[in-house]
Amino acid sequence: MILDIDFVSDFVCPWCFLGKTRLARAVEQVRTSHPELEVRINWLPFFLNPDTPAGGEPYRPFLEAKFGGRRGADDALARVAEAAAPDGLHFAFERIKTRPNTLNAHRLTYRAQSLGHTQALITALGEALFAAHFQEGRDIGDIATLVDIAVANGDDRDEVQDYLDSREDVATVKRMAAQVQKQGVSGVPFFILNRKLAVSGAQSTATLGAAILQSLRND
Template sequence: MILDIDFVSDFICPWCFLGRTRLVRALEQVRATHADLEVRVNWLPFFLNPDTPAAGEPYRPYLEAKFGGRRGVDEMLGRIAAAAAPDGLQFAFDRIATRPNTLPAHRLTYRAQSQGHTAAQINALGEALFAAHFQQGRDIGDIATLVDIAAETAGDDREDVQAYLESDEDAATVRRMAGQLQKQGVNGVPFFIFNRRLAVSGAQTPAVLGAAVLQSLQNA
């Protein structure tokens, strides 16, 4: 039994990290009754702020300008941390110095998928990008950082990845994919599409995501 999941996200979106975490939990629950389930996740790009400078920008100043100063940001991040705690997900917002431009990270994920990396490698890469930003405070807009992550999670050749990221290869394709998704109505993330027929928006609970998975399997 095959389950295709289109997972639309941005690697600097905390709710996307939580949504991915909840999706994994939901799939574990579904597999308890569907042991033969084969899951294929297609990681798709979204840009929360497509105008982010190529070198990124300071994290806290950006948030404070957008969300009403220090108090507003502290309250917002506190709500996110509280929402994630029951799922065992911890954020280290205080470690984040840079809000990166995520085009290189999305290109890296696109490259892994287009080159036929295994599902396990692709999922490990995507999860590592989230963790690098939100838990380790690493700059996922930095080429050297991305090379390390690709080598560690997907076994990629460092020189090949560096040459790829230093070029503009697939940049237009990734931007076009993100634009097409927005034209199709994806205006917020995370966004899940199960078996090309059932869509769920937001970091829903594992129970909600699991129910959507089961419904999509019944309709397949």
């Protein structure tokens, strides 16, 4: 039994990190009744702020401008942290100095998928990118940082360095993000299950599990 999931997200979206965490838990719960389940996740790019400078921008000033000042920014971060705590997911927002441009991070996941890396390696890479930004405060717009993350998750340093130093797949990733929006996806996270059922937002583990089961019944 196969479950195909299109996971639309951006690596600077905290709700996407939470959504991915809940998705993993939902899949494990479904596997208790469907141990033969094979899951294939297709990571699709989304740019929350496509005009982010290539070198990124200061994190707190961005948040305060977006949420109407320091209190608004603090409240927004607190809501995410409170929502994520029951799932065992902890954010270290205070460690983040830069809001990065995520084009190259999306290129990394696209490359891993196009080269046919295993689902385990692709998932590990995606989750490491989230963790690097939200828990470690690393700049995932920085090529050297991205190379280190890729290598730590089983990739070849020289190959990744050459790839990120080039313009390979830049147009492809941008086109994919544009196509996703043309299909009506205006916010993330967004999940498409077996190309039949769509779930928007960081829904609960139970909701995602129920949607997965429904998508499997429709096969």
